[in-house]
Amino acid sequence: MTNVEVLFFDVLGTVVxxxxxxxxxxxxxxxxxxASHIDAAAFADAWVxxxxxxxxxxxxxxxxxxxxxxxxxxxLEACLKEFGLTPSALPRAELENLNLAWHRLEPxxxxxxxxxxxxxxxxxxxxxxxxxxxxxxMAKRAGLPWDTILGADVSRAYKPTPQVYLxxxxxxxxxxERAMLVAAHDYxxxxxxxxxxxxxxxxxxxxxxxSMAASVEPLDGWDYMASDLIELAEILKQVSERIPAMNRxxxxx
Amino acid sequence: MTNVEVLFFDVLGTVVxxxxxxxxxxxxxxxxxxASHIDAAAFADAWVxxxxxxxxxxxxxxxxxxxxxxxxxxxLEACLKEFGLTPSALPRAELENLNLAWHRLEPxxxxxxxxxxxxxxxxxxxxxxxxxxxxxxMAKRAGLPWDTILGADVSRAYKPTPQVYLxxxxxxxxxxERAMLVAAHDYxxxxxxxxxxxxxxxxxxxxxxxSMAASVEPLDGWDYMASDLIELAEILKQVSERIPAMNRxxxxx
Numbered sequence: 022m023t024n025v026e027v028l029f030f031d032v033l034g035t036v037v038x039x040x041x042x043x044x045x046x047x048x049x050x051x052x053x054x055x056a057s058h059i060d061a062a063a064f065a066d067a068w069v070x071x072x073x074x075x076x077x078x079x080x081x082x083x084x085x086x087x088x089x090x091x092x093x094x095x096x097l098e099a100c101l102k103e104f105g106l107t108p109s110a111l112p113r114a115e116l117e118n119l120n121l122a123w124h125r126l127e128p129x130x131x132x133x134x135x136x137x138x139x140x141x142x143x144x145x146x147x148x149x150x151x152x153x154x155x156x157x158x159m160a161k162r163a164g165l166p167w168d169t170i171l172g173a174d175v176s177r178a179y180k181p182t183p184q185v186y187l188x189x190x191x192x193x194x195x196x197x198e199r200a201m202l203v204a205a206h207d208y209x210x211x212x213x214x215x216x217x218x219x220x221x222x223x224x225x226x227x228x229x230x231x232s233m234a235a236s237v238e239p240l241d242g243w244d245y246m247a248s249d250l251i252e253l254a255e256i257l258k259q260v261s262e263r264i265p266a267m268n269r270x271x272x273x274x
Numbered sequence: 275m276t277n278v279e280v281l282f283f284d285v286l287g288t289v290v291x292x293x294x295x296x297x298x299x300x301x302x303x304x305x306x307x308x309a310s311h312i313d314a315a316a317f318a319d320a321w322v323x324x325x326x327x328x329x330x331x332x333x334x335x336x337x338x339x340x341x342x343x344x345x346x347x348x349x350l351e352a353c354l355k356e357f358g359l360t361p362s363a364l365p366r367a368e369l370e371n372l373n374l375a376w377h378r379l380e381p382x383x384x385x386x387x388x389x390x391x392x393x394x395x396x397x398x399x400x401x402x403x404x405x406x407x408x409x410x411x412m413a414k415r416a417g418l419p420w421d422t423i424l425g426a427d428v429s430r431a432y433k434p435t436p437q438v439y440l441x442x443x444x445x446x447x448x449x450x451e452r453a454m455l456v457a458a459h460d461y462x463x464x465x466x467x468x469x470x471x472x473x474x475x476x477x478x479x480x481x482x483x484x485s486m487a488a489s490v491e492p493l494d495g496w497d498y499m500a501s502d503l504i505e506l507a508e509i510l511k512q513v514s515e516r517i518p519a520m521n522r523x524x525x526x527x
Contacts, residue, residue, distance in 0.1 A: 154447030194407030
């Protein structure tokens with residue numbers, strides 16, 4: 022840990038509760054449009070569940086990069102149809118507002134305090150499939166104290182494409198071994214480790230990504246494991262205090 | 275102003291006092307290496323004065339993009355030679371540390387408070403020739419409360435290349451007319467205006483860029499003018515309160 026300068030964070034599921042937040046906004050939307058018979062949690066899972074397939078087309082080169090806001094809107098329209106609603110019959114501004122629910126995801130209870138503690142010792146930055154504006158709006162509303170924000174539209178690639186992790190390290194001026202990814206998803210940590218980054222697994226019992234559920238084998242061997250971000254801050258504090266402080270002026274550009 | 279969502283800031287000269295900060299660190303460096311006979315302010319001006327020519331080679335396509343940290347180091351070595359010192363005779367770590375003076379530039383006295391006030395109403399982000407890590411280190415040390423940080427290494431271009439302003443607007447999810455550049459340099463504001471951004475001129479009497487002094491005709495007609503960032507916050511507050519609040523959910527992606 023002596024040389025780690027930058028902590029990157031997966032956001033969707035790791036820092037914020039996407040399923041719960043989306044379900045709450047979807048519930049209110051469905052009620053306003055006389056569709057209370059649709060289960061909001063099932064609707065949210067169906068919407069989030071379309072995420073991986075739409076991102077995969079970009080990962081494998083079938084489609085050029087487009088930001089997550091656009092994918093979310095396409096998936097929202099498909100999802101409304103799946104549940105028997107007609108997107109074109111709903112006010113456009115209402116659909117756009119529901120799509121912006123992704124800019125208003127609620128942090129887990131420990132996220133703001135955990136990040137604030139980690140920020141004292143490290144550069145903290147999201148490394149998310151979300152686009153930059155989505156992450157900026159979310160951080161401003163929730164008080165997430167990022168040092169900077171790197172959306173997928175910066176590298177124009179989606180995780181776990183290696184370019185995402187390597188471009189982030191390049192922009193933060195660190196060799197990969199001086200950066201660590203914090204995430205609640207094995208596939209993300211595995212990709213980061215293959216790029217040379219350190220890894221910290223955070224247990225988010227409710228953060229299972231429905232789109233990833235079938236595709237991931239549980240892995241292990243991560244450098245650190247914590248039950249939340251406050252515990253991670255405590256673990257890294259203890260590790261750092263047992264060894265000399267990192268040389269802040271020693272980073273290579 | 276009703277639709278402005280994002281304020282971009284020039285940093286070098288506008289938010290931080292580059293000449294004064296560089297002179298202070300250069301003075302201490304020269305003293306440590308038995309070169310107190312060299313005037314630190316003259317040395318700093320010579321170092322900063324090489325900035326524009328080195329960036330110009332990238333602007334006009336003669337050279338591929340490299341981050342400012344690298345240009346600064348090349349210019350530092352040239353500058354040492356100009357003042358009769360031999361870079362290779364000095365400890366490499368000392369040169370690297372002096373080059374990192376650019377990561378430690380001091381803010382003007384009003385910058386932190388002014389940005390904090392503006393942040394309540396707008397997304398605030400630097401739009402600087404500095405590389406992302408340089409700007410992150412500077413912000414962390416000085417407490418500059420950016421919402422996110424966009425270094426020149428994100429767009430891989432230097433101002434006033436239009437791509438810098440347009441890529442920043444794209445990443446922040448705003449049309450150019452919903453963004454405003456705040457700067458103490460006419461050439462920068464002029465380029466932003468040509469890209470469709472709103473403009474705010476901040477008077478920094480000591481911020482004259484020695485490398486730009488001869489090349490710029492004073493311009494005017496900026497949307498706003500202020501003597502510092504606190505005054506700018508007050509002006510924009512008064513303007514905003516006279517018209518309806520901007521529609522946060524109305525931004526286009």
